[in-house]
Amino acid sequence: MNGLQYEARIRSYLLGRYAAKTAASQLIGEQDLRQLQVKNGIFQQPLLVSGDGHRHPVSISHSGDVSAAVAFPAELQMGIDVEALDEVNVAAVETQMTEREKVTVSKLPISYEKGLMMLWTAKESLSKAVKTGLTMPFSIYEINQIELRPTYMVSTHTYFTQYVTLSVLGHRYAVSLTIPKLARLPEAFGQECQAFLAKL
Template sequence: MTGPSAEPLGPFVRTVPLTLTGRGEPLRASLALAAASLDWLDANRETFLHPDEAALVTDRLHARRRHGLLAGRFAAKQALARLHPEIDPRALAIRPGVLEQPVLSGEGLRNLGVSLSHAGPVALAVAFPEGCPMGIDLEWVRADAVPALASQMTEAERRMAARLDGSEVEGLMRLWCLKEALSKALRCGLTVPMELLAVAGIAPDPLGLSVTFAHFAQYQGISLLAGELASALVLPRTVTLTVEAADRATWHDALAVAAAEWREAGNR
């Protein structure tokens, strides 16, 4: 893999198994982080895209949008492969719903959903049981985003962000990721007033930070930041998320590597 001054060919992939314990038997989910250049994704898209997905990748798409679409689908197929390695990723289709939410279908799949996010050439996805709705988000931490981020926070959230370790933009971006991940778990996206997605409380967590939400007490959020990438995962509060120590390290290290190697491409 090349350094940050050149466009890497890719792919860089890391997957993390997740165990969800609530009612009944523990459930399995899977998280995947992937990064690759647009050239690599274009050259290899026939190995992971369903025909319906391939139809979305047209020459009319701006290169940045094309890159994000391909990276997101690639990461999602990696997460799904962790759960179902026996299924050809080309047989799985992730189509946009009416609110642009990802809708998963495919022969051999039952009761499985997916949430995905991309930040330039880097993408993060989670595959999960539909009975345990989840949402994920990934963002570059950029100092010039502070005014826009602060304008979307409540006064209480701005105070919370200021108390977190790290810079102001890191705190604000972590809260933004959590709110966007919640909107994906709710399948409404950012079509609702941002104050409805407000964070209520923050506590330390082995993964980074654990949060609750002011208007959706039935959900919890996990925030993990490394390098210049912030990530968030939201899931039901009645579910206990178990991630082994080695897998927590994998998630953190993958963010750090991706942030270092793809910084230039991600911030263009």
């Protein structure tokens, strides 16, 4: 059993690296993925190094056989998280939510359990954007408001007011992307994420 778990972790790790290279290749126009290397920064955050030696920030997430990554210009900070809805202990997730967040989730037009998972991915993606990871109390990433859009949800944060988090909920997975509030994403963001999740 341990051997199978180890193989699954290696596969997930490699999928994440491949996703990061693919995302970065679209950002910088490098088609040969062999020219791209994923290394770790001082806080173990992923960092992509291109063949010319330039470094490009990336954020990686993987859950089971699914990986997601976002590459972005150095002047921005972003974070991404993807979670399989059936692989997470919902009761444990609930213990990491503030009372305010539980009330917010209970008002969403989705099940309470899926709402909790959406908030979990939103908070984890923020932790990656600010490069603290899960080393801080989860309450510091508190979500104070959720705005429903046709294909995704937008969350704002109590203590990190300069960021917003965009979340898309599929049947089996939830994915969240945290970006600076002043940044703009293509209008088709939600539709593209929904199409991606529908294939899983």
